[in-house]
Amino acid sequence: MCQLLGMNCNVPTDVTFSFSGFAQRGGHTDHHADGWGIAFFEGSGLRHFVDHQAACDSPVAELIRRYPIRSRNVIAHIRKATQGEVALENCHPFVRELWGCYWVFAHNGDLKNFHPRLHGSFHPVGSTDSELAFCWLLQELAKSHAGVPSVQELTLTLRELTPRIAAHGPFNFMLSNGQALWTHCSTNLFYVERRHPFSHAHLADEDVSIDFARNTSPQDRVAVIVTAPLTTNETWVQMAADELKVFVDGAAAG
Amino acid sequence: MCQLLGMNCNVPTDVTFSFSGFAQRGGHTDHHADGWGIAFFEGSGLRHFVDHQAACDSPVAELIRRYPIRSRNVIAHIRKATQGEVALENCHPFVRELWGCYWVFAHNGDLKNFHPRLHGSFHPVGSTDSELAFCWLLQELAKSHAGVPSVQELTLTLRELTPRIAAHGPFNFMLSNGQALWTHCSTNLFYVERRHPFSHAHLADEDVSIDFARNTSPQDRVAVIVTAPLTTNETWVQMAADELKVFVDGAAAG
Numbered sequence: 001m002c003q004l005l006g007m008n009c010n011v012p013t014d015v016t017f018s019f020s021g022f023a024q025r026g027g028h029t030d031h032h033a034d035g036w037g038i039a040f041f042e043g044s045g046l047r048h049f050v051d052h053q054a055a056c057d058s059p060v061a062e063l064i065r066r067y068p069i070r071s072r073n074v075i076a077h078i079r080k081a082t083q084g085e086v087a088l089e090n091c092h093p094f095v096r097e098l099w100g101c102y103w104v105f106a107h108n109g110d111l112k113n114f115h116p117r118l119h120g121s122f123h124p125v126g127s128t129d130s131e132l133a134f135c136w137l138l139q140e141l142a143k144s145h146a147g148v149p150s151v152q153e154l155t156l157t158l159r160e161l162t163p164r165i166a167a168h169g170p171f172n173f174m175l176s177n178g179q180a181l182w183t184h185c186s187t188n189l190f191y192v193e194r195r196h197p198f199s200h201a202h203l204a205d206e207d208v209s210i211d212f213a214r215n216t217s218p219q220d221r222v223a224v225i226v227t228a229p230l231t232t233n234e235t236w237v238q239m240a241a242d243e244l245k246v247f248v249d250g251a252a253a254g
Numbered sequence: 255m256c257q258l259l260g261m262n263c264n265v266p267t268d269v270t271f272s273f274s275g276f277a278q279r280g281g282h283t284d285h286h287a288d289g290w291g292i293a294f295f296e297g298s299g300l301r302h303f304v305d306h307q308a309a310c311d312s313p314v315a316e317l318i319r320r321y322p323i324r325s326r327n328v329i330a331h332i333r334k335a336t337q338g339e340v341a342l343e344n345c346h347p348f349v350r351e352l353w354g355c356y357w358v359f360a361h362n363g364d365l366k367n368f369h370p371r372l373h374g375s376f377h378p379v380g381s382t383d384s385e386l387a388f389c390w391l392l393q394e395l396a397k398s399h400a401g402v403p404s405v406q407e408l409t410l411t412l413r414e415l416t417p418r419i420a421a422h423g424p425f426n427f428m429l430s431n432g433q434a435l436w437t438h439c440s441t442n443l444f445y446v447e448r449r450h451p452f453s454h455a456h457l458a459d460e461d462v463s464i465d466f467a468r469n470t471s472p473q474d475r476v477a478v479i480v481t482a483p484l485t486t487n488e489t490w491v492q493m494a495a496d497e498l499k500v501f502v503d504g505a506a507a508g
Contacts, residue, residue, distance in 0.1 A: 044379050045342025048302055059321045067313045088299025096351060100377035121375030121396075123354035125298050142375075 002092070002108040004189070005076040006174040006225040008181040008247035012042070013222050014068035017210045019076060021203035021230045023065065026055025026078040029205045034081040035091040038064060039104040040071035041178035046102045047071075050091035073176045077106035082129075089126035093174075094134050096122055098141065099148040101177045105134040108227060109170030109186055130173075133165050137175070151180045155246045155254055158182055162244055174225065181247045183225050185239035191225040192234050193251055201231040221250030256346070256362040258443070259330040260428040260479040262435035262501035266296070267476050268322035271464045273330060275457035275484045277319065280309025280332035282459070288335040289345040292318060293358040294325035295432035300356045301325075304345035327430045331360035336383075343380035347428075348388050350376055352395065353402040355431045359388040362481060363424030363440055384427075387419050391429070405434045409500045409508055412436055416498055428479065435501045437479050439493035445479040446488050447505055455485040475504030 005022045007015050019038065026036050036058065037050035047069060051058045055078050077092035084090040092106035107130035114129055120139035124131040137158075144157045158175070162184050165171050170186040183189055196219070198212035225247065229236040239245060246253050259276045261269050273292065280290050290312065291304035301323060305312045309332050331346035338344040346360035361384035368383055374393035378385040391412075398411045412429070416438050419425050424440040437443055450473070452466035479501065483490040493499060500507050 042342045045304070045306075045345070047304065047342065050299070050301065052296075052299075059317065063313065063317050088296045088301065091299070095349070097377065097379060100379055102379055123351065125351060125354055125356055 002077055002079050003227040004106055004108050004172060004174050004225070006176075006181050006183060007071070007074040007222065008250055009072045009220070009222045010249035011220055012070035012072055013220070014070050015074045016065060016068050017201075017203070017208070018224055018230055020065050020208060021205040022076060022078070022226065023055040023061050024205040026061070028056045034079040034086045035088070036061065036076070036078040037091045037093050037106070038074065038076035039093045039095060040069050041073040041102070041176065042071055044101065044178055046095065046104070046178070048093070048095055050088060052086055052088050052091055073178050073181050075104050075106050075174045075176055075181070082110045084126055084128035087126065090128050092130060094131050096134070096138055098138050101148060103138060103175065103177050105137070105173065105175050106130070107133060108172040111165065111168040111171065114165065114168040133171070133173070136165070137161055151246060151248060151253070154180075155182065155244070159244050163242070166242065172227070180253070181225070182244065183239070183247070184244045186241060188227050189225060189239040190227075190229050190236040191223055191239065191252070192231070192236050194222045194224070195220070195250070202233050204230055204232050223247045223250050223252065256331055256333050257481040258360055258362050258426060258428050258479070260430070260435050260437060261325070261328040261476065262504055263326045263474070263476045264503035265474055266324035266326055267474070268324050269294075269328045270319060270322050271455075271457070271462070272478055272484055274319050274462060275459040276330060276332070276480065277309040277315050278459040280315070282310045288333045288340045289342070290315065290330070290332040291345045291347050291360070292328065292330035293347045293349060294323050295327040295356070295430065296325055298355065298432055300349065300358070300432070302347070302349055304342060306340055306342050306345055327432050327435050329358050329360050329428045329430055329435070336364045338380055338382035341380065344382050346384060348385050350388070350392055352392050355402060357392060357429065357431050359391070359427065359429050360384070361387060362426040365419065365422040365425065368419065368422040387425070387427070390419070391415055405500060405502060405507070408434075409436065409498070413498050417496070420496065426481070434507070435479070436498065437493070437501070438498045440495060442481050443479060443493040444481075444483050444490040445477055445493065445499075445506070446485075446490050448476045448478070449474070449504070456487050458484055458486050477501045477504050477506065
């Protein structure tokens with residue numbers, strides 16, 4: 001199984017601190033060494049980095065740790081291959097365009113006997129169950145809405161579609177169009193909402209602390225969602241099984 | 255106007271030498287400082303880097319110069335904005351998926367009164383004429399072929415479609431699906447085919463030389479295509495106006 005990291009904020013925020021701890025799980029503090037990836041929205045644009053090397057050894061991951069890219073929506077993934085060989089085309093997150101927006105998707109789980117009919121415009125490039133699920137989700141979203149719907153409408157449609165995939169096995173996922181971050185929990189997903197008054201946090205996977213109060217303004221709100229809590233001294237909320245939650249402007253919105 | 259760089263090879267080759275000289279044009283030896291981007295195919299997978307900073311200053315470009323990513327098909331672009339503001343979503347190359355393959359496109363030129371009807375599955379995220387032309391090209395390719403056609407068939411279809419865009423203005427472009435690299439010249443495009451016996455080359459934009467004989471085997475073939483010759487001591491072939499050329503396995507194939 002893999003690990004997921006998502007961040008949703010009301011102002012562009014750098015993910016360096018969270019990614020630094022998370023990347024340690026890609027080979028150091030955990031065994032997810034079969035590739036990794038991260039996508040940052042910047043406005044409607046996207047930076048997308050994938051690598052089939054372990055995140056803890058990857059020169060590209062080293063760049064991300066050092067170069068503070070500021071974003072309101074980030075999705076990262078470190079991979080422990082279950083389906084699909086270790087190859088670049090099988091690294092999450094996956095990206096497609098729909099309605100003139102980029103969509104980013106990453107999955108942790110294992111779908112069995114999942115062979116949906118793809119009769120639309122989205123087809124997997126690699127051989128993972130995850131990319132197949134993403135292509136099917138986008139196909140069904142495209143069929144359900146003529147143009148780009150509101151976040152609330154998208155959430156309702158996703159709540160209808162998700163159980164049809166989750167029936168095939170664990171389907172923890174993160175999805176973003178740069179406007180909101182949708183997360184679905186089958187087995188493990190935790191989140192924390194950071195807001196004023198900010199305090200300091202200590203990473204679970206590295207001996208690193210940060211004082212958020214020094215780098216934030218009172219209006220800032222940041223939600224971080226992850227497979228297993230990243231810090232030892234914050235209150236992480238565990239999502240329930242089969243719960244789909246959408247984060248907007250740094251807070252859970254439904 | 256912008257500058258384009260493409261590389262097509264029969265074995266995965268690193269583009270460090272050519273990119274190093276090319277990136278100097280993004281702010282140092284030339285004025286193309288409104289962003290840049292590069293995409294590398296690795297098998298069917300893709301690494302895609304874009305940045306709205308000048309290529310000569312960008313930490314991501316610095317990574318590419320130092321970290322030899324080996325690829326058989328590479329497209330890079332440095333931008334001098336003509337249409338569309340300086341923003342990440344307007345940086346070339348652009349990426350879409352069609353028929354389960356990634357497609358990469360970059361353009362140098364300026365299309366006037368170009369308002370094609372987009373009734374298919376591809377819509378621009380940014381505001382450039384270039385991404386619009388790419389979306390229309392993919393829409394028309396998708397309509398012309400039920401599944402992924404041969405390189406020869408794609409070349410014929412592109413030869414039919416390209417003049418319909420080029421009627422609107424300069425349309426130098428590069429397009430790849432990881433299998434071949436198509437280039438179209440309206441105004442400026444040069445290429446060199448490197449093959450055995452390899453010799454040394456000297457960059458035009460930096461005082462750097464390389465002896466290709468030391469890093470190659472006799473079977474290697476590499477084609478490099480660019481807006482203006484990158485080296486001072488190789489024979490660059492200038493493409494004719496309105497010429498569309500496809501490169502396969504490191505050589506011009508038609």
